[in-house]
Amino acid sequence: MGVLRGLRARLQSEVLGQEEALSALCDALLAGEMGHASPGRPRSLLLLLGPTGTGKTRSILAASEHLFGTGSVARINAAEFSSDERVPLLLGTPGAAGLLGERVARMRRSGGRILLLDEIEKASPRVADLLLGIEEAEVMMQDGSALDLSGLHVVATSNLGGAGVAGLEGVSRASVRRYVEQEAAAHFRPEVFARFTSVIVFAHLSRDAQVRVCHRMLGRELALQSAALSSAFGHPHRLRADPDVPGLLVSEGWHRSLGARPMRNVVERRVRSALVRARLDGALGPGVGESVLVAAAGGGLRAAVARAPVVLRGGPGEVAA
DSSP states (O other): OHHHHTHHHHHHHHSOSOHHHHHHHHHHHHHHHTTOSOTTSOSEEEEEESOTTSSHHHHHHHHHHHHHOTTOEEEEEGGGGOSGGGHHHHHOBTTBOOHHHHHHHHHHHHTOOEEEEETGGGSOHHHHGGGGGGGGTEEEOTTSOEEEOTTOEEEEEEOTTHHHHGGGTTOOHHHHHHHHHHHHHHHSOHHHHTTOSEEEEOOOOOHHHHHHHHHHHHHHHHHHHHHHHHHHHTSOOEEEEOTTHHHHHHHHHOOTTTTTHHHHHHHHHHHHHHHHHHHHTTSSOTTOOEEEEEEOTTSSEEEEESSOEEEOOOOTTOOOO
């Protein structure tokens, strides 16, 4: 029971700015795990909607890891099956197992219980039609066999409606939700859309939320690079950032419609470039126990280290702080 109680806190620590969506997701997953699902049906059948980069997939991967352990989710990138010609690779052919059956079997062996269909709107309609058999907890494979999905959480993610959410600034949360749900309902066949027992909408990330995301990403990157430098130098090394660094990273990485992905790219590129320049210029090497990232006056970052500061030149695309 302690693992179940800790799910909400785990998801909130992994995905920022999505309190309402995470609460609904936890309620649905925990209801299934605690035996409140309808007999003979999956533990839950969820559709996660919202803009790209808002944490839909991340939340499912974190939930699966928390509940069932590392590598316990059966994840299918539905976008890889956009044409009817590729669908047999998923569902199999007479005499050959499909990817779906293989992933579910592997997940069951690992003790997992979540099947994740990522970006389902990009798949052939035949892939979404798989959900028509979900109420009976089985999917018919192309060799005529039935794939048993009983006891599983079946989760689909989609960016449907996400592109229009950024233009709904100042609109109530309920109105945004209705808009996204209507976009999804217009895309799927009505009988397919009706199979989802819960439709959960992830919100557009505000600038304040992305600032918090930046701090989280920067902290993880600093820890990763501290370990890398410690290994390279053969002694402990600490990499830290001055308080003005996140502001510069946010000014470059914030994106109204693409969520957290551009922020992650900027954090990784800026920090790593600063360290590469510092090491190549001889300012950072064995014997140095600490280096500090600071925001430079020209709009760049510099790695101020024990021997000499090194300015990171961002090039033509550099954004002033």
